[in-house]
Amino acid sequence: MIVDCHGHYTTAPKDLEEYRKRQIAGLKNPAHVPSKGFLNITDDQIRESLEHAQLKMQRERGTDLTIFSPRAGGMGHHIGDETTSKHWSETCNELIHRVCTLYPENFVGVCQLPQSPGVRPTGCIGELERCVKEFGFIGCNLNPDPSGGYWTDPPLTDEWWYPLYEKMVELDVPAMVHVSASCNPNFHFTGAHYINADTTAFMQFITSDLFKDFPTLKFIIPHGGGAVPYHWGRYRGIAQDMGRPPLKELLLDNVFFDTCVYHRPGIELLLKVIPADNILFASEMVGAVRGIDPETGHYYDDTKRYIDGIDWLSAGDREKIFHGNVRKVYSRFEAQRADAAGRS
Numbered sequence: 001m002i003v004d005c006h007g008h009y010t011t012a013p014k015d016l017e018e019y020r021k022r023q024i025a026g027l028k029n030p031a032h033v034p035s036k037g038f039l040n041i042t043d044d045q046i047r048e049s050l051e052h053a054q055l056k057m058q059r060e061r062g063t064d065l066t067i068f069s070p071r072a073g074g075m076g077h078h079i080g081d082e083t084t085s086k087h088w089s090e091t092c093n094e095l096i097h098r099v100c101t102l103y104p105e106n107f108v109g110v111c112q113l114p115q116s117p118g119v120r121p122t123g124c125i126g127e128l129e130r131c132v133k134e135f136g137f138i139g140c141n142l143n144p145d146p147s148g149g150y151w152t153d154p155p156l157t158d159e160w161w162y163p164l165y166e167k168m169v170e171l172d173v174p175a176m177v178h179v180s181a182s183c184n185p186n187f188h189f190t191g192a193h194y195i196n197a198d199t200t201a202f203m204q205f206i207t208s209d210l211f212k213d214f215p216t217l218k219f220i221i222p223h224g225g226g227a228v229p230y231h232w233g234r235y236r237g238i239a240q241d242m243g244r245p246p247l248k249e250l251l252l253d254n255v256f257f258d259t260c261v262y263h264r265p266g267i268e269l270l271l272k273v274i275p276a277d278n279i280l281f282a283s284e285m286v287g288a289v290r291g292i293d294p295e296t297g298h299y300y301d302d303t304k305r306y307i308d309g310i311d312w313l314s315a316g317d318r319e320k321i322f323h324g325n326v327r328k329v330y331s332r333f334e335a336q337r338a339d340a341a342g343r344s
């Protein structure tokens, strides 16, 4: 079984976008009383949005299951306030639940959290709990910068985030560290803001004792870990100079990387530098890069092809990356699969 741990509903029916537009228009009217409203999307529209996109690519590329969450660029935590984010996150998560219910063999859910800049993430606990307990979701996406490129909230290692971490530990679910759109014109969202955030989160983890406080807390740093694998020597050296423990001891029981790196040399570097125990297969299709690489004739985001082509990777490590590590990091995965099989 091949599990892609990083997929977003980027092809959601247009009505979701219309819903969001109505919500944002309401914010401009001072007399408007926010309400969750209604999303008018049929099951057929959901099927249509996936059959020629994510499902087609799963079939063509030979992957079996995608860990699926709302579109990351659309989370837009900087828009409106906590109530805006609550209504929007609930609506997006409910749509993911419908996808996972329609296609239990192909998708398992991960939720968006109703974060808002300057608001302690205690308000996210209820939605995380609802998604895990009622919908069978197995993780969440945590935005380390709800301001959208201005980094106005404390680092991920600050006690500001601890109530959410306590709930993650209690529910035994990991978070993928994932920013959303960039409001800062210096940072292109998928080209700079995403990769910056991946790198920034890792450096934050190095400087703190977060994992002493939460020994079982788990994070996935996406996009191959940003600059981390390429600069592994720098991070090891910085940690050493700061008197921190070796990186393996400090965080490799808690921090994992995905394979959303869109060229073979990058994937090879990731696999050479980071232990196979800490790498999870992912493609983020249909996502940030949708084109075909003229140098190879294949989609940039067909990351399975790169891994398949690496002959020095042992069968054991390959199994860990494609499947084994998912069961370890997403502790609820096996039970969720058994439950989905029982229902279908």
Ligand SMILES: [Zn+2]
Pocket (backbone or CB within 6 Å): 006, 008, 072, 178, 222, 284
């Ligand atoms: Zn993503």
